[in-house]
Amino acid sequence: MSETLNGRRVLVTGATSGIGAAIAEAVVAAGGRVALVARSADDLARQAERLGDGAVAVPADVTDADAIAAAVEQAAEHLGGLDAVVCSAGVVHPGGILETTPSDWQSMFDVNVLGVLNTVHGTLDRLREADPADVVVVSSMSGRRRSSVAMGVYAASKFAVHVVSDSLREELAPEGVRVTVISPGFVDTPIFDHVADDETRARYQETVSTQGLDPAAVAANVVHALAQPAGVNLVEIAIMSTNQG
Numbered sequence: 001m002s003e004t005l006n007g008r009r010v011l012v013t014g015a016t017s018g019i020g021a022a023i024a025e026a027v028v029a030a031g032g033r034v035a036l037v038a039r040s041a042d043d044l045a046r047q048a049e050r051l052g053d054g055a056v057a058v059p060a061d062v063t064d065a066d067a068i069a070a071a072v073e074q075a076a077e078h079l080g081g082l083d084a085v086v087c088s089a090g091v092v093h094p095g096g097i098l099e100t101t102p103s104d105w106q107s108m109f110d111v112n113v114l115g116v117l118n119t120v121h122g123t124l125d126r127l128r129e130a131d132p133a134d135v136v137v138v139s140s141m142s143g144r145r146r147s148s149v150a151m152g153v154y155a156a157s158k159f160a161v162h163v164v165s166d167s168l169r170e171e172l173a174p175e176g177v178r179v180t181v182i183s184p185g186f187v188d189t190p191i192f193d194h195v196a197d198d199e200t201r202a203r204y205q206e207t208v209s210t211q212g213l214d215p216a217a218v219a220a221n222v223v224h225a226l227a228q229p230a231g232v233n234l235v236e237i238a239i240m241s242t243n244q245g
């Protein structure tokens with residue numbers, strides 16, 4: 001896809017790694033400008049430098065509504081407004097409900113669900129000034145069907161993301177703000193690198209590296225959604241590798 005974003009200004013969360021990093025890169029390559037959000041200021045600064053003049057780093061934790069609102073204002077001042085937000089920040093703690101802990105469940109709902117709500121809430125005033133304006137939410141194939149017991153609570157958080165996005169689409173359509181859900185299957189990213197148990201970490205790392213999509217493929221579809229003509233809302237793009245069993 002060789003689509004152009006004509007200088008559209010896009011805030012991307014989770015922009016230092018995996019899918020979010022690929023989205024930021026694809027937006028800049030398509031002629032857009034990006035504000036990069038994640039918690040690690042050092043990683044963000046490196047990513048912004050790599051992307052050049054079209055990128056600005058605005059560190060924030062998406063679970064902190066005030067911090068994300070402040071980062072959005074910093075981004076909008078730097079870019080002269082915002083046309084779109086892409087929520088890619090997310091975490092997974094694999095394991096059955098009986099094997100995982102309340103803090104694992106809390107973390108997945110805090111980042112994957114409340115993080116999306118905080119980010120969209122924080123950007124809305126800026127998006128209302130744009131035409132067209134976009135909210136793109138990176139959910140998962142796990143938000144359409146639970147893949148395994150080990151993904152039960154993660155899937156619950158992603159099902160919630162789908163419902164929240166459907167509600168937002170209906171609420172925001174009269175204001176001209178489009179809402180798109182991206183639902184990837186496995187993607188080859190470091191998302192499982194933090195898993196403490198050696199055997200579980202190695203198994204999932206092997207799965208995403210052998211069965212996962214290149215994050216650039218997901219990013220190209222995000223650009224495709226952002227490049228739609230005014231008045232056209234791509235509701236959902238579900239995408240998986242042909243290698244995924």
Ligand SMILES: NC(=O)c1ccc[n+]([C@@H]2O[C@H](COP(=O)([O-])OP(=O)(O)OC[C@H]3O[C@@H](n4cnc5c(N)ncnc54)[C@H](OP(=O)(O)O)[C@@H]3O)[C@@H](O)[C@H]2O)c1
Pocket residue numbers: 013014015016017018019020037038039040043060061062063087088089090091092111115138139140141183184185186187188189190191192208212
């Ligand atoms: N990889 C897959 O197989 C796959 C499949 C389907 C859907 N997804 C979804 O795709 C999205 C991106 O996943 P990924 O695979 O790209 O993961 P990743 O490589 O682990 O990247 C996660 C990004 O989110 C940021 N982040 C995490 N917690 C955050 C917080 N509280 N506040 C702000 N930023 C935070 C991380 O940076 P910091 O740690 O510095 O904050 C990092 O930039 C997630 O929503 C995930 O659920 C992934």
